[in-house]
Amino acid sequence: MTTSHTRRRKPAIHTGVPLSSTTPSGPGGPEFLEPTGGSPVGSSSRSGDNRKRLLVLGGVVGLVAVGGAAAWAITSFVGTGAQPAEALPAGTLAYASVDLDPSGSQKIEAIRTLRKFPAFKDKINLDTDDDLRERFFEEMTSSGECEGLDYAEDVEPWLGNRLAVAGVDTGAEQPSPVVVVQISDAGAAEDGFRAIEEACGNTDEPAGIAVEGDWAIVAETQEQADKVVELAGEGTLADDDDFTRWTGETGDAGILTMYASPEIGPELLSLLEDTGVSPFGGSELGGIDPETGEFEDVEPSASPSVPPEVQKSLEDFGGAAATLRFSDGSLELEFAADSGEQAEIFADVDSGGEIVGSLPEGTIAAIGFGVPDGWVDMMAEQMASSLGQTKDELYAEASAQTGLDLPDDLEALVGDGLAVSLGEGIDPDAVMNGGPAELPIAIKIDGDEAEVEAVLEKLRPQLGEEADLLETATGDDYVVLGPNADYREKVAQEDGLEGSEAYQQVVEGADGAAAVMFVDFDADDNWLARVAQDDAELADNLEPLSALGITGWYEDRVSHGFVRLTTD
Template identity: 40%
Template sequence: MMSSNLPPSAAPEPEGSQAEYLEQGSGAPLPPAAAPARNLRPFVIGGVAVAGLAVAGGAAWAAMSFFSTGSQPAEALPGSTLAYLAVDLDPSGGQKIEAIRTLNKFPAFKDELDLDTDDDIMKRLFDEIQADAECANLDYEDDIASWLGNRAGVAVVDAEPTVVGAIQVTDAEAAEAGLEKLRNCGANGDASEPAPADAEMGFAVEGDWAVVAETDDIAARVLADGAEGSLADDSAYQTWTERAGDPGIVTVYVAADAADALVDNLDRFFGSAEDLGGLVIEQSAYDDGTVSSEGDVTVAGEQVPDDTAETMESLFEGFDGMAATLRFSDGAIELEQAGSFGSQFQLLYASDRGADAMTTLPSDTVAAFGVGFEEGWLRALAEQFAQQFGDLMGEDMTVDDMFEELSTQTGLDIPQDVETLTGESMVFALGPDFSPEQFMSSGDGSDVPMGVKIKGDAEGIEEVLDKLRDLAGTDADIIGSESADGFVAISPSDDFRAALLEDGGLGDTAAFKDVIREAEQAGAVFYVDFDAGDDWLVELSGDDPEAKANLAPLSAVGGSTWTEGDVIHAVLRLTTDD
């Protein structure tokens, strides 16, 4: 059955069976995203109340839910979909337990929301939003919960990008009636008053899915294209979502063709040529800029070349797709991503030494950021920059010319001295007694537990540091350094410098191992321990007992990136105390 007209919103109907811990069947889809430019007219209308309900419901249930192997919105969308975001609001019982156990550690969730496992959270949200922006003659049970399923997605389809929404429905006939009422709400604020015939928004329902789009025809075509070959069956989609790890509550996918579509439709995403020209003038230092009717930009009497498309093409050159997943995992909230972004991005993560120096930091380190470096990294980065943004360097300037000029200005031998200084692995670290107030009030930094540790050619690094101290003059004490066993520690604090130089075993701590994935092959790593230094994060909340109680469960946050062939992986984890 196909039908027409209008957007989705809030709240599912229970599907009859309950998970072993948390009742399933409550939740709402995320609404379709707004069109990316002013000539892509919005097509999702359900009124402020309905839109708010969808967003709030999706967020609340995404927080309480985990993945379930059931029908997904990708099954209703065409295989040519350019970008896709889906929320699964009906995860399996065991994964729901993992989510609820994690979230119940926070009083704001457990006590203040006052939710039982069998509460219909969507009914609660619907009532609250209706109180703020009421839609007349709209009944939750009859008009929403009677048809809305537990999974929804937002997608960009077609070479000329069009945003659509795909929503699981439990009753096609009821969905048609409910969507019609929501359309009326958006147009008139009254579900019983028909929307104008020229309202440029529509929907189509077929089987277990409704698609919402700008027009009925677009929605129907998307469903038909999905039936012929769905995104779920597309090999690229399958490959990238598998690379993003175990499925979770949110799935994101961007196809390789999305980059070309973005470049081909720059005016639809960023405005007209005149708008872009005006932006150039606005951000320049000149007052006498002009933009012609064709969008040609003249600043200080010189025409500015329109190389926006070329720059974007260069930026996305080599992009071959990506996917990401948000999930609950072992008492943590985890975001995992995998993508092929081209050599210009891969260069930044090519090393597998990002954690080499970090793992030797003191075990009570509060925060650290580490990066690994391959030989010749600075020259490679400069050559890549010159290839993409050569105009900024000047027409006749080469990379060698740029290095020579920088060397003359600084007294350093560039790029050799810079690459020697960074070593194989470098980490910036904060000790357990660090505080922003201490940092701001310190005169010379000698009392601030802050510094850098480098793994590399210690003798060569010290020689470069001597050059920097000569340049610093009277401020040379800030670059105090010590070296031992192939490491150099740099800090204005004698005590912290000595602590940095020791092998403190941070990499062997439970908090580090729990929060950092693939440390042995990571190109870049960051780490923050919320429990270090007598629970410094809790102390930052001052005398607010509510804030203290909700910050106390947090243990650590960290992220790591690594490469496998031409694929860049990244994992971000936020862990909680047991």
């Protein structure tokens, strides 16, 4: 959880940068921060681009730190002390923060882990005593567009180690993108931002900059920067009930913290409705221009295709958060989100981990999940709504094509859940020459043997000579389906995966998990590196991987996810 710290607030200091004459607004829907600079949707003016670049450089590496964190942020580790959430208003719509120079021992552990990968040493080559701020300042200015800007003179004297990007409701037509940068010297920060502006920005339309206490707030206009300071004086994000609740749901603090407020749902719905573009079917995108390869512009639809259940989910969205961290030599990502009333159907689903854990020891990869009663109807209703059909019409079409009696046969076939597993002995050449029967893959179903077989009997005639792909084996309370007879029997008769060291290291709370994914990279003689052996460079970079686990569960209307990656 992000910890708030009570401290005496210092008066705001303004840089003397003139106010912009207008408040920018996108052509339709709210503005959302983007990894490359927080440009509002639809902006294309040269001055707008310059202002966005100034926002990036004003935060030195702020937006890159969030959007490009995979390349380097994992070399850091969260430290203690003040956090950017203290400089933002309660009710901030979206927030992502990163710490660039955490405590030494944890940073050393992280870099030692990353240096196991040859590509990291060859292309990034960070050492434990490197100043990440300087390294990425150099990357940001390597294009030569900021001639005369000097890190040691203009940036290092005031730049702190923590920063964030956020979307804040400042009363403008759309949410305002904001960068918050920790500073150590207010006067030097003022001079530094002016130097950045002169070297890189557009002095005709300067960004707004305000210094409040230990933080510099950079916004598109001075009015917006001042408003952020004013609103934060009335209550900070660090003390906001929604923020503390959701960041608390994601466990211990980490190198990267992300938060979405409950207000994001309605904002996203407004964006979909205003633009007429829907990812849920019935999209209003035009055709592709053969010359540019881009989608042609079309007029927004009067009634965008946002399914009613999606609309309700966005309207009722209660918030979400995620944390990325190192722990015991592993990289972890933990996230939590409001499930909404529609997800209550999953509240009692907890068999995903049980099914995966019942697989044989030595399983190299598996994914399993439990299903709730009525899951087929729920999915059919959503799909039918997207296609403009009724659920009964969808069932009738699918039944005619498959010969199944829906939804009953599909529910019987999946039972209470299933797991797909991949076993030892992968031989790509054998699979290529011998077909699917050479592949050690199987589906383990937590269902009734007679009911599963009755459904398969309907499907086998449709496969003709390939009907043997649907052969089964049975074990205690499970039915196993797979093309490889030996592996099928092994999955039916053997277990032990849940007791293996690799599984226990990466799968969190498997006993009550609704879904689990597991990969053991060390199994079967480092199978992944071995499969990639034709590409020596790729194989060398896969070699250090040990195991990966992804666990998902539901609790009190909250969807939880936990990802852990270990290395040798």
